[in-house]
Amino acid sequence: MSPAAAAARVTSFAANFTTSTAPSSGGRLLRPFCGNPRPRRAVASMAVSAPKSPAAASFLERRESERALHFVKYQGLGNDFIMVDNRDSAVPKVTPEEAAKLCDRNFGIGADGVIFVMPGVNGADYTMRIFNSDGSEPEMCGNGVRCFARFIAEVENLQGTHSFKIHTGAGLIIPEIQDDGKVKVDMGEPILYGPDVPTKLPSTKNEAVVKAELAIDGLAWHVTCVSMGNPHCITFGSKELKVLHVDDLKLSDIGPKFEHHEMFPARTNTEFVEVLSRSHLKMRVWERGAGATLACGTGACAVVVAAVLEGRAERKCVVDLPGGPLEIEWREDNNHVYMTGPAEAVFYGSVVH
Numbered sequence: 053m054s055p056a057a058a059a060a061r062v063t064s065f066a067a068n069f070t071t072s073t074a075p076s077s078g079g080r081l082l083r084p085f086c087g088n089p090r091p092r093r094a095v096a097s098m099a100v101s102a103p104k105s106p107a108a109a110s111f112l113e114r115r116e117s118e119r120a121l122h123f124v125k126y127q128g129l130g131n132d133f134i135m136v137d138n139r140d141s142a143v144p145k146v147t148p149e150e151a152a153k154l155c156d157r158n159f160g161i162g163a164d165g166v167i168f169v170m171p172g173v174n175g176a177d178y179t180m181r182i183f184n185s186d187g188s189e190p191e192m193c194g195n196g197v198r199c200f201a202r203f204i205a206e207v208e209n210l211q212g213t214h215s216f217k218i219h220t221g222a223g224l225i226i227p228e229i230q231d232d233g234k235v236k237v238d239m240g241e242p243i244l245y246g247p248d249v250p251t252k253l254p255s256t257k258n259e260a261v262v263k264a265e266l267a268i269d270g271l272a273w274h275v276t277c278v279s280m281g282n283p284h285c286i287t288f289g290s291k292e293l294k295v296l297h298v299d300d301l302k303l304s305d306i307g308p309k310f311e312h313h314e315m316f317p318a319r320t321n322t323e324f325v326e327v328l329s330r331s332h333l334k335m336r337v338w339e340r341g342a343g344a345t346l347a348c349g350t351g352a353c354a355v356v357v358a359a360v361l362e363g364r365a366e367r368k369c370v371v372d373l374p375g376g377p378l379e380i381e382w383r384e385d386n387n388h389v390y391m392t393g394p395a396e397a398v399f400y401g402s403v404v405h
């Protein structure tokens with residue numbers, strides 16, 4: 053959705069919500085935008101000239117009340133997040149139940165998750181925590197960590213190239229903001245040992261679960277299981293459907309059957325992949341706790357690892373997602389996976405909760 057459309061939707065919120073729009077690319081946050089148009093107050097676009105009554109004034113002041121939660125809406129290839137500045141506390145400012153309500157696309161702000169920017173621990177600069185749109189808490193989020201890095205650069209007024217050490221449920225993650233504004237992230241090492249992914253599927257190649265069979269909907273799917281801190285089940289097809297045409301899949305039917313399959317004790321994210329060439333893959337994703345999303349950064353990393361393990365692709369690939377492409381490299385020298393892609397602020401606002 054365009055920023056203008058997003059702002060328009062938010063203006064229709066009930067009394068609890070106010071927002072401002074931000075430029076679509078690289079907007080400055082929490083202070084005037086530099087070199088870009090100043091953000092427009094979405095509420096100011098209403099053509100009402102009557103003097104404010106006391107009631108109207110108090111209504112508008114709610115956005116500054118003590119109970120207001122200020123947020124910035126971010127997106128990375130259309131995977132969108134409500135970013136909360138939680139740097140003053142190690143306790144998230146919203147509960148999982150509140151997060152699910154805020155993420156609701158009809159009754160809330162609308163997002164795939166809520167991300168909290170928290171104080172660092174164990175030598176890290178910051179801690180990232182995230183709630184999925186169903187309120188569950190995953191270990192990591194690839195698109196989210198790129199948005200997180202851009203948020204930090206904005207609030208700390210950093211220009212140019214910068215990297216940060218982020219403590220996450222998947223360990224230390226290191227995003228680096230590049231000169232072109234994209235964010236390259238050292239996503240660490242993939243986990244391939246089945247019980248650690250976790251999956252109950254038996255290992256098929258050393259200790260990894262590669263091209264194992266999983267019966268769903270009368271098909272024998274071939275799946276490879278990879279954790280990037282969070283669990284992923286990757287499929288390039290089944291015994292019956294040798295090659296997948298990912299655009300033909302009815303994700304809302306098939307996705308939940310993978311997510312809740314008994315072979316995945318912590319549920320799973322699932323990636324359906326089409327090989328366009330040995331360095332170009334196309335995927336759609338059904339995310340644990342969020343459903344079909346436009347992009348999944350950890351998912352794209354897991355897909356390249358799975359493609360290499362299955363002998364389908366090189367270690368450096370472009371992965372096309374519904375929201376756009378990510379560059380992924382699984383390096384042989386250190387076993388780390390690197391992800392490069394965009395992230396940007398869409399709008400900011402406040403909600404009384």
Ligand SMILES: N[C@@H](CCC[C@H](N)C(=O)O)C(=O)O
Nearest residue numbers: 190193194195282348349350
């Ligand atoms: N979209 C994210 C992944 C978010 C977490 C996921 N839904 C889970 O529960 O593991 C990404 O970009 O990696």
